[in-house]
Amino acid sequence: MASSRDFKRVLPLRTAVSTSAGLASAAINFLACVEIAEYAGGSSAWLALLVAGILIVFAGANFSELNGMYPSSAAIRVWTRRGINDTWSLVMSFVYATTVIFVIAADAFVLGHVFQAALPAIPGLIWIVVLLALVTAVNLRGIRIAGIVQDTNGFLLLATLVIFSLIVLFHAHVPLPAARLFHIGPNWFQAVAVGVFIYVGFEWVTPLAEEFEDSRVIPRGMFIALGLIAVGFGLFSLALTVVFPAASVLKHSLVPQLVLGMRALGPLGFWWMVVVSLTTAMTTFNGGMATASRFVYALARERVLPAKMARLNSYLVPQTALLTLAGGSLGLAIIVYLTGQYVFLINAGAAVESFMYAATAIVVWNLRRREPKTARPFRSWGVPGMSWIIAVVFTLLGIGSLLAPSGEHGFPGPFVFLVLLTMGAYFYVRHVVPKLRASKRSPQRVAPKL
Amino acid sequence: MNVLPVLEEFAAQCNQNERLRKMNRDWSRLIELVATDRNVTYWLRSEQGLITAGMGDVDEADLKISASEDILQEVFSGAVTPTEPYNAGDLLVKGHQDDLMRLDIITLLIWGE
Structure with a gap:
């Protein structure tokens, strides 16, 4: 008779909160805040962030229901497969996985500029190559940054943002009339759309569902993390826009967090922010590569990616998958560094996430109809009415993010890129995957580290 | 249908494989x-290693795998990779991801890609 028994290792709520907050807290968020302030037209950036956060709470409720039904590290792959179909599940999984490359490349870009600002003698590009190579080498040896370091960093970053922002706000002696705080600029919708990017990754705690005994811990963790992110980055945006009412001034600095650190505590604040930027980016690199390489490995084992992507090195790490991801991230980071088009990554990343949030709303509704008897430890709110509202709102936000003004000539690069990426993924799923699935197994060549 | 003979055969194959024993x-x-x-x-x-x-x-398992008996049989006989039913939501797991990996x-080392 099967029964529920205790497991030896159970993760606590603290880990759910820190993982959710930590994965969402990327170094590129600092630049995203500047972009949001620019679209919002000044000091109402915090409000755009808050609105985006409230909308994402509904997305979080949808993730919570799906996660409770199917607590799996394959998360989105499982849910969309059951809630839509296999073809679109694969297309969405491939596109979704690219956001990891976007975020790693974007953080590498930020880190390059942080170090260039701190140590001007060494070009930022060198830092990008060295640090990405270092993280790749560490991952290839199967070493992952200890959970406690990863956990602590999310809290450290958010606490730093709150404290530094409050110091700046209290010392600024700048009047903050309601007209400024609630000013709605002409591109405010885009500000909310890009605001979604600040929270990107909060849901990446769901793949850890198997490690939590009580599946209700994950929804609680995600909602608390969303609140912490909103407070931390909301205050950061407010402090920036108070000190620099014209956000376009900050756009060219590329290191707004260092500027804020300097304003708050002088050189100590500057160097503190350098360290926090470094730890944030390194945990993003490490966590992103480890998670994404396993995802690629799983897809290869499912025979929807070439078998070589499941090849393991002597440390039992999927090295081809890891090196491919690292190469892609490095290539993208170099292109962005040389062109300066980081807004491309932010807007494309925000759009992919918005579309995923829209899709999960539909998946929740579909699964309520298809699998009404499956246990749901957490039930999302207002299904189906709210599901459709959320799906429409996030679809519009995704489109808004793709079409937001970026670049000097107004060319909608993120839109074109995402369309091409989706078409490429669809073509691959329809024409290449069937051949891979039909192929026979071949012996694995691996020499485990003994 | 009883999965136990399949599991015993799986265990035997693991134990006969020197690389797996060392791993x-x-x-x-x-x-x-x-x-x-x-x-x-x-x-x-x-x-x-055995x-x-x-x-x-059992009490205090490190990893709990839940699936229909057919799927358990297919996975531990090498008919399908564990990832296939796992990514379809037909095989659920509780425990550390490293253990699942x-x-x-x-299974990869026994039956190949």
């Missing part, structure tokens, strides 16, 4: 397997 020598784990459609529990134990299989309840790697 698993520090991997001491108790894995609980629940056939959800028949409400029957099996287990696999890895200790000092795998043993059995039937019946290790189990997948074992």
Whole structure:
């Protein structure tokens, strides 16, 4: 008779909160805040962030229901497969996985500029190559940054943002009339759309569902993390826009967090922010590569990616998958560094996430109809009415993010890129995957580290 | 249908493979397997590089795998990779992801890609 028994290792709520907050807290968020302030037209950036956060709470409720039904590290792959179909599940999984490359490349870009600002003698590009190579080498040896370091960093970053922002706000002696705080600029919708990017990754705690005994811990963790992110980055945006009412001034600095650190505590604040930027980016690199390489490995084992992507090195790490991801991230980071088009990554990343949030709303509704008897430890709110509202709102936000003004000539690069990426993924799923699935197994060549 | 003979054959294949024995020598784990459609529990134990299989309840498992008996049979006989039913939501797991990955790697080393 099967029964529920205790497991030896159970993760606590603290880990759910820190993982959710930590994965969402990327170094590129600092630049995203500047972009949001620019679209919002000044000091109402915090409000755009808050609105985006409230909308994402509904997305979080949808993730919570799906996660409770199917607590799996394959998360989105499982849910969309059951809630839509296999073809679109694969297309969405491939596109979704690219956001990891976007975020790693974007953080590498930020880190390059942080170090260039701190140590001007060494070009930022060198830092990008060295640090990405270092993280790749560490991952290839199967070493992952200890959970406690990863956990602590999310809290450290958010606490730093709150404290530094409050110091700046209290010392600024700048009047903050309601007209400024609630000013709605002409591109405010885009500000909310890009605001979604600040929270990107909060849901990446769901793949850890198997490690939590009580599946209700994950929804609680995600909602608390969303609140912490909103407070931390909301205050950061407010402090920036108070000190620099014209956000376009900050756009060219590329290191707004260092500027804020300097304003708050002088050189100590500057160097503190350098360290926090470094730890944030390194945990993003490490966590992103480890998670994404396993995802690629799983897809290869499912025979929807070439078998070589499941090849393991002597440390039992999927090295081809890891090196491919690292190469892609490095290539993208170099292109962005040389062109300066980081807004491309932010807007494309925000759009992919918005579309995923829209899709999960539909998946929740579909699964309520298809699998009404499956246990749901957490039930999302207002299904189906709210599901459709959320799906429409996030679809519009995704489109808004793709079409937001970026670049000097107004060319909608993120839109074109995402369309091409989706078409490429669809073509691959329809024409290449069937051949891979039909192929026979071949012996694995691996020499485990003994 | 009883999965136990399949699990015992799986354990035998692991134990005959010297590379797997060495790979698993520090991997001491108790894995609980629940056939959800028949409400029957099996287990696999890895200790000092050797795998043993059995039937019946276990306490304090490191990893719990739940699936229908057909799927458990297909996975542990090598007919499908564990990832295939896992990514379809037909095989659910509770436990550490590293242990799940290790189990997948074992099937990879026995039956190939």
